[in-house]
Amino acid sequence: MKYINFILFVLLIAASSCGDKTDLSQFPITNNGGGPNLGDVVYVQQYPTWNQFNQPEAVLVGREPLVYVCDTKNNKLVQLDLSGVQIGELAIRNPVALAQDYNYDLLVIGDSVLQSNDTISVLYRIQLVPVQGFLSNATLLPLLGSDYPTPLTSRRRKFTGVSVFSNNTYLVTRIGPDNTSSLDPDNAILDIVGITSVTSVTPLSGFQTTGNGIYSIDMMSAITTMNNSTIDFIITRNSTGFGFKVEWFVYDNLKGTYNPKFLPDENVNILNKQLDTPVGICIDPNQNVYVVDNTKDSLFKYSSTGDLKSESFGGYGTGENQLNAPQGVSFFNKVLYIADTGNNRIVRYKLSTDIY
Numbered sequence: 001m002k003y004i005n006f007i008l009f010v011l012l013i014a015a016s017s018c019g020d021k022t023d024l025s026q027f028p029i030t031n032n033g034g035g036p037n038l039g040d041v042v043y044v045q046q047y048p049t050w051n052q053f054n055q056p057e058a059v060l061v062g063r064e065p066l067v068y069v070c071d072t073k074n075n076k077l078v079q080l081d082l083s084g085v086q087i088g089e090l091a092i093r094n095p096v097a098l099a100q101d102y103n104y105d106l107l108v109i110g111d112s113v114l115q116s117n118d119t120i121s122v123l124y125r126i127q128l129v130p131v132q133g134f135l136s137n138a139t140l141l142p143l144l145g146s147d148y149p150t151p152l153t154s155r156r157r158k159f160t161g162v163s164v165f166s167n168n169t170y171l172v173t174r175i176g177p178d179n180t181s182s183l184d185p186d187n188a189i190l191d192i193v194g195i196t197s198v199t200s201v202t203p204l205s206g207f208q209t210t211g212n213g214i215y216s217i218d219m220m221s222a223i224t225t226m227n228n229s230t231i232d233f234i235i236t237r238n239s240t241g242f243g244f245k246v247e248w249f250v251y252d253n254l255k256g257t258y259n260p261k262f263l264p265d266e267n268v269n270i271l272n273k274q275l276d277t278p279v280g281i282c283i284d285p286n287q288n289v290y291v292v293d294n295t296k297d298s299l300f301k302y303s304s305t306g307d308l309k310s311e312s313f314g315g316y317g318t319g320e321n322q323l324n325a326p327q328g329v330s331f332f333n334k335v336l337y338i339a340d341t342g343n344n345r346i347v348r349y350k351l352s353t354d355i356y
Contacts, residue, residue, distance in 0.1 A: 061332035088136035121159035212243030268306030
């Protein structure tokens, strides 16, 4: 019965919308191993954990809402309800990132092997409404390969992240080793338009393709857009050594350019807190920013003003509030979902103030 209700729900809405491990001393999450201190605002792990995956690299709570997991080493995308019961799955080679547009279509980055035996990244679309929301009945539609010429082409390029604006255009982060060309470097943020086929691909301008400056898009690992926005976005960079690893860009309508929301001289945590390899990012309705770092085995939470929140947590392991090389994160209805990649599971957390 709940699945019938889900079908009706989807159809009605669609019709209407056609390095080092973390030093835990900086995060007061436990009282000498005895649980949260009285009065602390902390994330509390929810049970059971979802353990049926093989190195999942991304998790997303969709707009239905249902949960989607890139079950990466099992080469499939998995669909679950909010209690963790599997509803469906679809075979995709090495899925690593996903998003959902405002028509309930899924956008997934996976791999494809060409006749030349080159492996390229491919952006796929999965239309759920025509199949009443059931992923197992859907078709995988290839939209764009990472070797797409813009105007040059290279099979060494890879897609790393995807996110959607409220007008259903979408951004894809692309990386690669050749950034000597001023005409078409490998590192790019692609602004893409098109549903069943791509009608335009435009690399965003004004960014530095190498280095570690505040405009750098070198070594991009993930991207997220703002809820109900058509312009602003945040990227993560897993560059080695010093660098601005989380960059929030806002659009200047007068100049027609993207500029950093925070500047280095403002001394905000989101820029100055030295992460190692941040690889997953999301925001909540209050524009708090959540970043998972798979070297520090940790979740970092920042406010909309760029301040590091004390309820950040982590540390290597399989125990309470511990992670192992996490790579994906999603937020829905006061619950935080993390793709705990090295532990082959999805873990969920609630703030202690939200538990009742």
